[in-house]
């Protein structure tokens with residue numbers, strides 16, 4: 291390895307505005323106890339805190355999802371070639387599943403499948419717990435550790451009255467800073483839930499055999515088209531643009547668009563769909579520089595797209611992912627809807643279209659960036 295440092299990340303990633311704030315670099319550097327870099331706040335790229343102490347090990351550079359140094363290694367391991375020929379990554383079958391547990395289903399984002407699998411893994415003592423994301427308010431999440439069904443349900447915001455908290459929140463972001471949180475639990479066996487950028491950095495750490503990836507037993511990847519960030523002063527504009535009061539939002543689902551479920555009918559309709567392209571003012575700019583929609587390096591990927599309401603689309607990818615999914619199905623923890631090859635092909639086509647659209651968005655964005663136009 292050449293001696294790349296965090297300074298190279300600043301120049302090649304941060305200064306171009308494409309840091310995805312995945313936290314991989316910070317997580318490794320502080321976990322290895324170098325503690326040279328850190329986040330000043332969770333809504334901007336990390337910074338060099340103690341440049342003089344940097345060991346120039348280069349790891350932060352190699353595990354960054356925006357340098358793509360380890361792409362070919364990961365592609366070999368996860369049987370991926372390119373998005374043109376494999377738009378949704380490696381898979382044998384795509385499922386549409388639902389939790390059998392009433393509470394996981396009721397409070398789940400889609401079919402409550404991710405939480406059901408985590409809970410099963412905890413009960414079977416295959417993991418000690420998982421770093422998940424606590425919903426504090428609409429567009430506001432925080433990383434937290436869950437090692438019981440109670441914790442998993444609490445994190446889903448199920449029994450939370452979020453309205454009183456709205457005044458206290460100054461910045462709203464759907465992205466969860468969960469990777470640096472792994473450092474607190476590195477002596478436990480963990481499941482990690484994450485977006486494609488987060489799973490990518492973990493897979494790079496595992497490929498290089500560096501901390502804190504050693505105890506991650508399984509990567510549960512979420513589909514991700516983009517994430518949203520805005521400051522309090524923009525809430526008013528958002529409410530006006532979409533005729534949705536924040537206090538009325540009961541739940542947000544992300545599928546082929548954003549789906550807002552409103553309390554008591556809110557501003558008229560009970561369910562409001564907002565297409566992604568109406569939300570450009572609120573999108574995290576670095577998401578433009580990202581091409582993976584279906585989380586191609588996860589053990590199992592999950593999303594709402596392609597499934598009916600209250601079901602989750604599930605793509606097992608690795609040997610471990612397939613094994614766990616089969617065990618969960620056999621144990622009667624989740625059920626799968628009958629999906630014939632015709633239905634499955636339709637789902638795959640939908641996923642592939644979103645994947646192609648994301649790849650195209652990145653190409654256009656990167657071209658503009660090269661020309662200095664972003």
Ligand SMILES: Cc1cc2nc3c(=O)[nH]c(=O)nc-3n(C[C@H](O)[C@H](O)[C@H](O)COP(=O)(O)OP(=O)(O)OC[C@H]3O[C@@H](n4cnc5c(N)ncnc54)[C@H](O)[C@@H]3O)c2cc1C
Pocket residue numbers: 394397398399400401402403404405406421422423424442445446464465466468482483484485512513514515516517543544545546592593594595596602603
């Ligand atoms: C930011 C984001 C963007 C998404 N974009 C899309 C999209 O464009 N299209 C699409 O079809 N699906 C998208 N999804 C996936 C979808 O919203 C559901 O998460 C997925 O279908 C699983 O649903 P479920 O009911 O099975 O999960 P549940 O059983 O509800 O469990 C979800 C679990 O994931 C945890 N979690 C969520 N986000 C994180 C995180 N970042 N870090 C750690 N833990 C986390 C929750 O705390 C919970 O434990 C996105 C999800 C997220 C979080």
Ligand code: SF4
Pocket residue numbers: 294295296318319324326327343344345346347348349350351
């Ligand atoms: S010590 Fe290594 S990981 Fe930390 S900032 Fe320096 S080069 Fe990056």
Ligand code: SF4
Pocket residue numbers: 299303304308309310311312313314315316335336350353354355356491
């Ligand atoms: S590793 Fe993640 S947080 Fe660090 S510079 Fe790269 S994208 Fe940003």
Ligand code: SF4
Pocket residue numbers: 310465485486487488514515516517574576577580581582
């Ligand atoms: S689109 Fe999703 S995976 Fe890509 S950078 Fe944004 S949050 Fe990460």
